[in-house]
Amino acid sequence: MSLHFDIVIVCDLREDTPSDCLELLAWLTDANSSSEARPRFHCFDENYMELADAFDHPFLAPLPNEEVISVFQRRYRYTMPTKTGGKDVYRYCLQFSARGILDDYFYECHLLFTYWLASVSEDGFIGYYKEELDNDPILLYVKDRKLVS
Numbered sequence: 001m002s003l004h005f006d007i008v009i010v011c012d013l014r015e016d017t018p019s020d021c022l023e024l025l026a027w028l029t030d031a032n033s034s035s036e037a038r039p040r041f042h043c044f045d046e047n048y049m050e051l052a053d054a055f056d057h058p059f060l061a062p063l064p065n066e067e068v069i070s071v072f073q074r075r076y077r078y079t080m081p082t083k084t085g086g087k088d089v090y091r092y093c094l095q096f097s098a099r100g101i102l103d104d105y106f107y108e109c110h111l112l113f114t115y116w117l118a119s120v121s122e123d124g125f126i127g128y129y130k131e132e133l134d135n136d137p138i139l140l141y142v143k144d145r146k147l148v149s
Contacts, residue, residue, distance in 0.1 A: 005106040006099045009114065009127035011142070012077070012091040017120045022092055025060075028113075029072040029094070033058040059109045060096055067099040091122070103131075114140060118147035 013022075023039040035057050062068040072094050080087045094117070101110060106129075117126070121142045130137040141148045 002102045002104065004099075004132040005101045005103065005110075005129055006132075006137075007097070007101065007106070007110055007114075007127065007129040009094060009096045009117070009140070011117065011121040011124075011126040012093045013120050014122055015091070017092065021120050025072050025092070025094060028058050028060040029070045029096070030058055031061040031063060033061060060113075069095065069097040071095040096127075115147050118142045119145045121145075 013025075020039065027033045027037070027039050060068075060070045060072075062070050072092070074090050075093050077089045077091050080089060098110070111129070114127075114129075123142050123144070125139065125141050127140045128137040129140070138149050
């Protein structure tokens with residue numbers, strides 16, 4: 001029997017996120033992306049190299065007849081105090097929400113992706129996931145580039 005999952009992720013990326021990671025996230029969230037247009041990326045260290053093959057299609061992109069919201073964009077966050085230059089600070093942010101993901105697809109793509117995402121996300125709460133038969137969601141936090149729950 002296959003169970004369904006809900007997953008919600010909202011996070012800002014670290015300022016030092018490599019450009020190939022940004023290109024990959026843009027491709028993964030674009031419904032008009034094709035597998036042939038997948039960017040070359042070198043943003044996986046030895047712990048995540050198997051993900052390069054798993055991310056062969058834009059699985060974060062919203063598709064017709066699916067309950068998916070996916071946004072990846074650069075957004076204003078705050079202005080530095082005048083004493084430190086008064087510069088505006090922007091961050092790339094990812095917002096992703098999906099309902100009804102089957103468990104094999106969830107574990108093979110979305111959960112692996114969330115572990116990798118922690119390596120480029122700002123520390124703090126980034127979301128949750130919930131199995132359909134569980135009453136309590138699993139809360140997801142990033143600390144020191146690692147996912148903790």
